[in-house]
Amino acid sequence: MSKVSLEEDEIKNKKQASNWKDVLYNELDERLKISEIAELASHKTVPIHKHSIWYYFGGISMLFFAVQMVTGMLLLMHYEPGITTSYASIQKLMNKVEFGAIMRSLHSWAANFMVASVLIHMFSAYFMKAYQKPRELTWFSGAVLLFLTITLGFTGYLLPWDNIAYFATQVGLKIAEATPWVENKTTESWFWPGKLISELLKGGVSLSNLTIQRFASIHYVILPWVFAAFMGFHVLLVQLHGNTIPKKIKETKQYREIPFFPNFIYEDLFAWLLVFTGLSLIALIWPWGLGPEADPLASAPAGIHPEWYFMAPFELLKWMPPSLGPINGEFLGIALFGGVSLLLFAVPLWDTKTEGGKIGRIATYYGVFCLIALILFTIFAYYCLDENKSCILTHDFFPWIVRGFK
Amino acid sequence: MAKDKEILNPDKPEDEFIDSPARRDFMTAAIASASALYAGGIGYIVLRYLSSGVEVAQDVSTLNVKVDKAADLANNSATMFQFGAKPGLLIKDETGELHAYSAVCKHLGCTVAYQSDQKRIFCACHSGVYDYKTGKNIAGPPPEPLDVLKVNKAKDGIYITKS
Numbered sequence: 265m266s267k268v269s270l271e272e273d274e275i276k277n278k279k280q281a282s283n284w285k286d287v288l289y290n291e292l293d294e295r296l297k298i299s300e301i302a303e304l305a306s307h308k309t310v311p312i313h314k315h316s317i318w319y320y321f322g323g324i325s326m327l328f329f330a331v332q333m334v335t336g337m338l339l340l341m342h343y344e345p346g347i348t349t350s351y352a353s354i355q356k357l358m359n360k361v362e363f364g365a366i367m368r369s370l371h372s373w374a375a376n377f378m379v380a381s382v383l384i385h386m387f388s389a390y391f392m393k394a395y396q397k398p399r400e401l402t403w404f405s406g407a408v409l410l411f412l413t414i415t416l417g418f419t420g421y422l423l424p425w426d427n428i429a430y431f432a433t434q435v436g437l438k439i440a441e442a443t444p445w446v447e448n449k450t451t452e453s454w455f456w457p458g459k460l461i462s463e464l465l466k467g468g469v470s471l472s473n474l475t476i477q478r479f480a481s482i483h484y485v486i487l488p489w490v491f492a493a494f495m496g497f498h499v500l501l502v503q504l505h506g507n508t509i510p511k512k513i514k515e516t517k518q519y520r521e522i523p524f525f526p527n528f529i530y531e532d533l534f535a536w537l538l539v540f541t542g543l544s545l546i547a548l549i550w551p552w553g554l555g556p557e558a559d560p561l562a563s564a565p566a567g568i569h570p571e572w573y574f575m576a577p578f579e580l581l582k583w584m585p586p587s588l589g590p591i592n593g594e595f596l597g598i599a600l601f602g603g604v605s606l607l608l609f610a611v612p613l614w615d616t617k618t619e620g621g622k623i624g625r626i627a628t629y630y631g632v633f634c635l636i637a638l639i640l641f642t643i644f645a646y647y648c649l650d651e652n653k654s655c656i657l658t659h660d661f662f663p664w665i666v667r668g669f670k
Numbered sequence: 671m672a673k674d675k676e677i678l679n680p681d682k683p684e685d686e687f688i689d690s691p692a693r694r695d696f697m698t699a700a701i702a703s704a705s706a707l708y709a710g711g712i713g714y715i716v717l718r719y720l721s722s723g724v725e726v727a728q729d730v731s732t733l734n735v736k737v738d739k740a741a742d743l744a745n746n747s748a749t750m751f752q753f754g755a756k757p758g759l760l761i762k763d764e765t766g767e768l769h770a771y772s773a774v775c776k777h778l779g780c781t782v783a784y785q786s787d788q789k790r791i792f793c794a795c796h797s798g799v800y801d802y803k804t805g806k807n808i809a810g811p812p813p814e815p816l817d818v819l820k821v822n823k824a825k826d827g828i829y830i831t832k833s
Contacts, residue, residue: 338716338719338720341719341720360722361719361722362718362719362721362722363715363716363718363719363722364719364722366715367719
């Protein structure tokens with residue numbers, strides 16, 4: 265058969281372009297190979313079982329990222345970074361710009377929900393053992409995305425330049441500064457990575473105009489691109505490997521498969537609609553506030569505390585003695601929190617046996633331990649905020665911690 | 671319990687979808703209009719958000735601008751001044767007479783300048799030329815004369831208003 269007749273055959277077989285939609289489809293298909301992608305998508309399925317609700321949280325996290333991108337870009341249309349302009353522009357945004365307060369409220373609420381959603385997604389992936397071969401890279405890229413989410417939260421916090429933002433950033437950077445290896449009074453003689461990072465971020469020794477500019481450029485120029493790249497990689501891997509089915513459910517065959525497209529996509533869309541509507545209602549009913557303007561000479565207000573997702577490490581740091589032997593107490597706290605987290609994120613490296621067994625069970629227990637510790641420390645932290653309440657747990661049950669292990 | 675088993679049976683085919691053209695058309699229209707409403711609502715909010723708080727054109731009809739530099743202006747020279755949101759050009763010709771124009775070129779909106787050596791108003795963007803005594807467009811692409819402003823001499827200085 266000659267080449268010409270082959271092409272003629274192809275034309276004959278093509279869908280009869282009867283209306284403009286078919287014409288458009290055919291034209292695009294010839295260039296973008298839509299039908300090949302559709303063919304691939306038609307074979308993809310998603311398992312449905314009693315734990316499949318957790319599959320939605322990846323998509324919901326992605327929705328929150330999209331909301332952050334859109335509202336963030338819109339906020340930038342009015343926001344002016346700078347020590348004299350940041351606060352004033354946010355104030356104007358809240359009071360003068362139509363729907364400005366809602367836009368900011370959406371951005372702040374979505375930021376918090378995004379952290380929550382990413383955490384839920386992470387722990388559900390952990391307990392479904394979605395990190396095991398061949399999904400190790402999916403897990404690691406997810407860990408990076410969690411870190412980026414929290415960093416986005418931290419850098420965005422400073423931008424309105426209100427009182428609470430000022431002190432939260434001050435404390436956050438102080439924690440970064442406390443990461444030398446051993447407490448050392450003559451700091452200049454040491455290579456001190458924490459201090460270096462902190463001063464690079466601040467653009468000097470104190471929070472200044474440069475700090476706002478640097479945080480702003482990290483928050484809305486650098487990190488969104490990095491995040492989008494990692495998210496693209498993460499989602500691509502999920503598409504390649506499909507969803508993990510928990511071992512027990514797979515063994516007992518207590519699941520069925522539904523097509524990814526359109527069934528699961530429609531369900532995802534419906535979940536997004538619900539979540540976005542819920543987010544909008546919350547942002548409307550409880551608009552995000554703005555504290556008094558940051559004043560470098562004012563003292564920290566009573567009961568000041570970080571956002572909820574930093575409360576657990578915040579509480580852990582309060583529990584630390586000033587020093588333990590030669591080791592700085594703050595560094596000890598950071599090392600403890602960092603070490604426990606690192607072991608959690610490194611789980612694909614030490615829980616490798618897909619058939620389960622002793623290590624598999626240890627991994628699950630370790631996850632439960634981390635989750636409970638995170639929740640308990642967060643609860644303690646909020647409980648101990650009230651100065652009038654003696655912090656029973658630490659003072660009465662663990663007095664040796666208060667005394668500094670003496 | 672029996673129901674659970676039924677749902678989770680992997681061999682059970684997809685639930686039969688009760689499909690009829692009328693139902694399908696209705697659902698399509700309903701979802702399309704709900705989506706349009708949703709998107710329209712968000713679009714409206716975004717539009718209002720973007721259009722508020724921005725600078726609006728100032729009413730120049732009542733504007734009376736004092737040009738402080740006019741006092742020291744030598745003959746055959748010019749100075750720029752702010753007239754509302756736009757730049758203005760005040761020229762003192764060789765006889766000492768004052769001429770004021772809006773300095774916005776009528777071609778594509780660049781700011782024009784007085785060239786004392788050639789005694790003309792020139793726009794560097796596309797080489798538009800205006801007469802310095804009348805503001806009339808005399809060469810190049812400008813389609814019409816510059817807006818002429820009124821020069822008022824008061825005891826304490828020179829004031830410019832819309833003519």
